[in-house]
Amino acid sequence: MVSIELSNVSVAFPVFSATHRSLKMSLLGGRTGGTVGTDATGAGGTVVRALDQVSLRLQHGDRLGLVGHNGAGKTTLLRVLARIYEPAVGSVQIQGDVAPLFDVNLGMDMDATGYDNILFRGLFLGLTKRQVEARMQEIAEFTELGQFLDMPIRTYSNGMRLRLAFAVSTSIDPEILLLDEGIGAGDAAFLVKAKTRLRAFAERAGIIVLASHSSYLIREMCDQAALMEQGRILAVGGVEEILEQYQARVDGQLVGA
């Protein structure tokens, strides 16, 4: 039985001095929503609080959409669910295989052929070589890339690359599926095809958590939503209700500004 249970989870990033850790500085600068605090221990460290006492409970069949500003903690929460970030505080209990689909280009090698890249991505997604080979035919057909699959993918257009990534990523059978933003794009004809596939894919998964700014995608795929701000979950409820709240907050801020 798949289930997710987070209680009082907090995640904070240490920010090291700029000279050594410019990456962390860029992360700090790029976050509009996190809370920046200082280390009271006197060690001089700065921390960015990306998640603040988040509790969440999901069961088989739940499809949760995460909405919120950039830096509200959506991606961090997904990474906690993927067991990439182990939280400093709080407990995380996850039953089931987790498949995170965050970056479309993950594990892609521009100089390798389409077929090679199907294999790499499949392996990264947790399939064995044999499993990838068994699915190869079906994946290749879905991409409609034909002979291009024998060519290095640097010869592909962006859309073609996306088709490839999309086809492999949606060929797995995850128990818990974590999606971050724009999975699925390409030309119009492909979009229709992609939508059907995405729906079938979603139906196979026990739990879905999707972070997106697209209310369309959230309405399409989720049956509940959570509103996040500054690393906290402000409200959980029906999709329409939460989207309304989010919209109200966005409007409120625009008026306020």
Place this chain on the structure above:
Amino acid sequence: MQSQVTTSKPERRQQRDLLPQGNGLARLPRALRDIAEGWGQYQLWLTMAMQDIRKRYRRSKIGPFWLTLSMGIMVGALGLLYGTLFKLDVSEFLPYVAAGFVIWGLLSGLVQDGAVTFITAEGLVKQLPVPLSTHVYRDVCRNLLIFFHNIWVYVAISLWFGSFPGLVGLLALLGIAAIAVNALWIGLLLGLLSARFRDIPQIVASVVQVTFFITPIIWKADMLPERAVVLVWNPFYHFLEVARAPLLGDVPTPLNWLAVMLMTASGWLVTLVIFARYRWRIAYWV
């Protein structure tokens, strides 16, 4: 570095109580599971290690055999130069330089790649919940693959001069295995420390560079006036010897093996303690 994420004293106490993994050694099982499960991902790291090499030489006519060729050129040039400088018998000195260089390439590659293992795998670390040790296995595997390209330089040279070691040479495999086992902890430890302190890869690079000159690779240990400190206390020397001596028809000395075994045991001990404690922070640091 948990103390760095705290913002207030009460919270620090709370944090200590709530740490899901427990502190210190209580997290050892998780660290061990990471290392064991990483091994289980062999299809992934094997494929990616081969891909790393292929990628480097794609669209070149002889591909990865550039590794062999450039090593051959290097060994030939330096062997002849230093052989002449030191007035040594080339038929003996060239196989010596070849074996030393090839193994040195493995050692230095392992240490230097180990120091940046999590930094270079940043994208993967942040996107995929694969065991962190997977990235180390990939690095070790890639370096071993490169080594097995380079070793042919030594084979060719020793065949040419008729100095093939015979059965003793098989002992070199034991040496290589010992090196690989140590490379794992070095990758885990240096990789972790480097993720946090970005100066470490630079320090490692410069130490490795200096070590090349103080380790008997292009000169011979018996040229030293007496068994010098630079030999006995040079860890690279012992790792080098357990693999090189058999290739030259000798058995590594008990001191070599003792040193290697001590380093294996203490290295793994320190690594497990540190890895158990800070493994979960790596994703935050990279």
